[in-house]
Amino acid sequence: MADSVASADKRQQGASMLQETQGIVRQALDVLGYGPEAFDLLKLPMRVLTVRFPVRMDDGTVRVFTGYRVQHNDAIGPTKGGIRLHPDITLEEMEALAIWMSIRCGIAELPFGGAKGGIVCDPRDMSFSEIERVSRSYVRAVSQIVGPAKDVPTPDAFSNSQNMAWMLDEYSHIRESDSPGFITGKPVILGGTRGRDGAAARGIALTLEEAVRQRKQTLEGQRVIVQGFGGIGSYLAKYLSDRGARIVGVGDAYGALYRETGLDVDELLERRDSFGTVTRLYRDVLTNRELLEHPCDILVLAASGAAITAELAAKIKASLVVEAANVSTSQDAIEILTEREILVIPDVLSFAGDVIVSYFEWVQNNQGYYWSESEVQAKLDDRVRQSFDRVYQVAVRYGVNMRLAAYIVGVQRLAEASRWRGWI
Numbered sequence: 001m002a003d004s005v006a007s008a009d010k011r012q013q014g015a016s017m018l019q020e021t022q023g024i025v026r027q028a029l030d031v032l033g034y035g036p037e038a039f040d041l042l043k044l045p046m047r048v049l050t051v052r053f054p055v056r057m058d059d060g061t062v063r064v065f066t067g068y069r070v071q072h073n074d075a076i077g078p079t080k081g082g083i084r085l086h087p088d089i090t091l092e093e094m095e096a097l098a099i100w101m102s103i104r105c106g107i108a109e110l111p112f113g114g115a116k117g118g119i120v121c122d123p124r125d126m127s128f129s130e131i132e133r134v135s136r137s138y139v140r141a142v143s144q145i146v147g148p149a150k151d152v153p154t155p156d157a158f159s160n161s162q163n164m165a166w167m168l169d170e171y172s173h174i175r176e177s178d179s180p181g182f183i184t185g186k187p188v189i190l191g192g193t194r195g196r197d198g199a200a201a202r203g204i205a206l207t208l209e210e211a212v213r214q215r216k217q218t219l220e221g222q223r224v225i226v227q228g229f230g231g232i233g234s235y236l237a238k239y240l241s242d243r244g245a246r247i248v249g250v251g252d253a254y255g256a257l258y259r260e261t262g263l264d265v266d267e268l269l270e271r272r273d274s275f276g277t278v279t280r281l282y283r284d285v286l287t288n289r290e291l292l293e294h295p296c297d298i299l300v301l302a303a304s305g306a307a308i309t310a311e312l313a314a315k316i317k318a319s320l321v322v323e324a325a326n327v328s329t330s331q332d333a334i335e336i337l338t339e340r341e342i343l344v345i346p347d348v349l350s351f352a353g354d355v356i357v358s359y360f361e362w363v364q365n366n367q368g369y370y371w372s373e374s375e376v377q378a379k380l381d382d383r384v385r386q387s388f389d390r391v392y393q394v395a396v397r398y399g400v401n402m403r404l405a406a407y408i409v410g411v412q413r414l415a416e417a418s419r420w421r422g423w424i
Helices: 002-032 036-042 091-107 128-145 161-174 199-214 231-242 265-271 288-292 331-339 352-367 373-398 402-421
Strands: 047-056 062-071 079-086 113-120 151-155 223-227 246-252 255-258 298-301 320-323 343-345
Touching: 002 036, 002 091, 002 331, 002 402, 036 402, 047 091, 047 128, 062 091, 062 128, 079 091, 079 128, 079 161, 079 352, 091 113, 091 352, 091 373, 091 402, 113 128, 113 151, 128 161, 151 161, 151 352, 199 231, 199 298, 199 320, 199 343, 199 352, 199 373, 223 231, 223 288, 231 246, 231 265, 231 298, 246 288, 255 288, 331 343, 343 402, 352 373, 373 402
Parallel strands: 079 113, 079 151, 223 246, 223 298, 298 320, 320 343
Antiparallel strands: 047 062, 062 113, 246 255
16 A cells, blocks of 8 residues: 555656646747747657566566656757666656756757656665666667667666666677667776766766856855765765865755864765765754755755755755756745845756766767767866856846756757757
């Protein structure tokens, strides 16, 4: 009974995510002057594949897994997006995430549409060999609709370069001439790109830096709260601290720390556990809600799940909010923060670093020539800065918030490509 209720709640969350995404797409198209046929085309993915495949487990039993591959729009070029291995995947969530990926690709001016895939499973409860068999079986099931000129997968939640390596190997037995460019996020030895590790966090850091620079300020002396101290949150805390910012607060799954004079980031990094939690080692611990209401100049939302609701938006004391995790701020909260002249950097903009480096890997695979890590980082830095400037200028031009501006930039490329093809 409890499982069915949780499943229904997850489906409702996915449906709400999709509806909210569609609402912003509609607003963006209205601002650009496109008619209802453009929204009708872009409100849902062009292609959805649901697969079910059997896998023999270590104990000899056979389990049937469900997987998805969702391709939003291929007017510009192949679709691109992650494959997640997670027990709570729903189709509605996959559809919303595919649209988000289209927007991210459009913001960075990449020759891709968006896609997303997933396998309904919990890899934490599976052996290494079982995860391998599930990964290979999924690729066999979706092989007809993926490829370097069709749809290019990449890692996502609970998947990594090892999963991509297994998928590459399985795909190479089916379509040898298409590999290795059919998938990104691979180990470097199998055609992966240098500079991928940390690309998402580096992109967020550079986006934040550009937002501060746009205000004719520097990071020096800025008071920063980082909610979420995992891979991305800890990277950002260290990056900002090294550039003179004062990290006054951090939060994790168990609580939060706040010190007006600043926290010792190096000490926190040294003491945190493998899950990125550190607050249990301290006595004076706040709740994450209390942390978000404390004064700061920059608030970084790096914890999963919605952090700022409409109610909380009225109590935020930062002048700049950066979404460093998906669904960090509700749409109602965005509007309230904008009215209060608090600049919010949306996740569809801040998270462009990961897909940009995935694009670089695809390019290198196609040309058979590979760049150094410094070259990849330099190209990434340029793309991230250009992406921020592109969205910021649109926000100023139309007098809209940064989230809507990001959608305007991303949606315009999709709509224009569709118009040139004669689809709308």
